[in-house]
Amino acid sequence: AAAPLVGVFGGGVAGLACARALGEGGVRAVVLERGRSVGGRASTRFAPPEYSEPRWDHGCQFVSAKSARFSSTCERLLEAGALAEWEGTFGTLDSRHDRFVEDVKRKRRLVGGATGAMADLCAQLLHEAEERGASIVTRAELLGVAAPDGAGAGWEARVRRNGATEAMRFDALVATDRAMAPVLEAAAPDIAGSMRAAAQGAAPSFALMLELATPLEGAPDGIFVAENPVLSWLSKESSKPKRRAGRDGEGAELWTAHSSAEFAKLVVQEHGMTARGTEAHDAALEHVTSEMLAAVREVTQAAGWGKLDLLTPPSAHRWGNAFPGPCADAAVAERRVASSPCGTLVACGDWAAPEGQQGRVEAAYLSGEAAAGALLASLATAGAGAKL
Numbered sequence: 001a002a003a004p005l006v007g008v009f010g011g012g013v014a015g016l017a018c019a020r021a022l023g024e025g026g027v028r029a030v031v032l033e034r035g036r037s038v039g040g041r042a043s044t045r046f047a048p049p050e051y052s053e054p055r056w057d058h059g060c061q062f063v064s065a066k067s068a069r070f071s072s073t074c075e076r077l078l079e080a081g082a083l084a085e086w087e088g089t090f091g092t093l094d095s096r097h098d099r100f101v102e103d104v105k106r107k108r109r110l111v112g113g114a115t116g117a118m119a120d121l122c123a124q125l126l127h128e129a130e131e132r133g134a135s136i137v138t139r140a141e142l143l144g145v146a147a148p149d150g151a152g153a154g155w156e157a158r159v160r161r162n163g164a165t166e167a168m169r170f171d172a173l174v175a176t177d178r179a180m181a182p183v184l185e186a187a188a189p190d191i192a193g194s195m196r197a198a199a200q201g202a203a204p205s206f207a208l209m210l211e212l213a214t215p216l217e218g219a220p221d222g223i224f225v226a227e228n229p230v231l232s233w234l235s236k237e238s239s240k241p242k243r244r245a246g247r248d249g250e251g252a253e254l255w256t257a258h259s260s261a262e263f264a265k266l267v268v269q270e271h272g273m274t275a276r277g278t279e280a281h282d283a284a285l286e287h288v289t290s291e292m293l294a295a296v297r298e299v300t301q302a303a304g305w306g307k308l309d310l311l312t313p314p315s316a317h318r319w320g321n322a323f324p325g326p327c328a329d330a331a332v333a334e335r336r337v338a339s340s341p342c343g344t345l346v347a348c349g350d351w352a353a354p355e356g357q358q359g360r361v362e363a364a365y366l367s368g369e370a371a372a373g374a375l376l377a378s379l380a381t382a383g384a385g386a387k388l
């Protein structure tokens with residue numbers, strides 16, 4: 001019999017870590033990602049042409065490891081050149097007193113190593129998964145799931161691809177995004193419930209991407225902004241390894257700003273979760289751009305780093321489900337995976353983690369591996385495939 005085939009929905013860190021670990025266990029995975037490339041919240045915004053400047057890591061800023069397991073993963077990715085250390089000056093700007101306090105404790109902050117962009121991380125995870133037999137389909141969105149009918153036909157996933165809907169069959173399924181809860185409701189209500197619970201305390205976030213004509217003199221490289229109603233973080237993209245300033249030798253620095261949680265919540269309350277490509281969404285982003293730009297101008301000038309001198313108009317991005325809330329199901333948090341009673345539909349992601357560990361690349365990676373471990377055990381028990 002052929003090796004079992006697993007459909008992994010979502011090509012972020014969790015989905016790719018899962019596909020890689022399934023491959024290690026001799027199981028083929030097909031990663032199906034709704035977007036046009038892998039990465040999810042650990043991705044990079046490019047202005048065309050791709051892989052050249054200007055680029056902004058508009059989601060995840062840097063990767064750090066707390067557990068021994070993820071530390072060894074980071075070592076592997078450093079060795080492969082997919083991650084590199086972001087060396088620079090980091091600290092906190094108290095914007096009420098316009099005072100910057102540099103971090104004295106040295107912490108290892110890892111960013112993209114191949115091209116200096118966060119997208120390098122998922123590009124490498126995809127490469128490693130493909131080396132282990134996985135394949136990827138982009139622009140493929142999971143719309144619905146039907147449970148196995150007992151005749152050995154496996155799970156049926158309804159997938160939208162190239163504007164058409166098709167049915168795909170898999171021996172097992174992995175769902176990696178809390179937004180998939182409604183899609184799983186009918187076939188796996190328990191899993192949908194766990195995902196919905198984590199989505200309840202979730203927080204949105206906005207990123208503002210800036211291209212400057214002249215540098216912010218003396219500004220540090222990574223700045224946590226405290227006591228500010230609009231901002232939480234500023235990063236000098238062009239200080240990351242292998243990065244240079246603007247396009248074609250023009251431009252001096254690229255910066256990314258992240259909103260405060262309160263500001264993002266207020267914007268979403270006022271404008272709603274507007275759909276991309278609509279006038280309402282453009283209006284919301286215009287409002288965000290103007291408010292965040294004013295706040296960046298104010299804090300950088302007050303801190304003594306000079307006037308903001310824009311080379312190009314800034315742009316904003318909304319992360320609707322930026323950070324998950326606490327995982328309400330203690331067993332799911334502990335195991336880092338939610339499983340259906342039959343064990344062949346599992347859900348993972350940065351939301352399936354113990355209290356205080358959610359919402360980080362480390363949590364996503366460990367959850368992806370846990371999902372693969374749970375599936376490998378279930379498929380072995382079910383005897384689905386001669387290879388197991």
Ligand SMILES: Cc1cc2nc3c(=O)[nH]c(=O)nc-3n(C[C@H](O)[C@H](O)[C@H](O)COP(=O)(O)OP(=O)(O)OC[C@H]3O[C@@H](n4cnc5c(N)ncnc54)[C@H](O)[C@@H]3O)c2cc1C
Binds near residue numbers: 012015042183
């Ligand atoms: C602004 C911001 C800053 C951050 N900073 C840091 C940081 O400094 N350090 C850190 O460790 N972490 C940080 N994080 C968190 C980190 O980015 C995430 O924890 C991690 O990337 C989550 O990976 P994931 O695979 O669980 O989810 P995701 O990356 O969200 O991946 C889920 C994927 O599923 C896809 N998908 C959704 N629905 C469907 C569907 N129906 N069909 C098919 N595909 C679908 C999505 O397109 C997405 O690609 C930050 C996040 C944000 C938003």
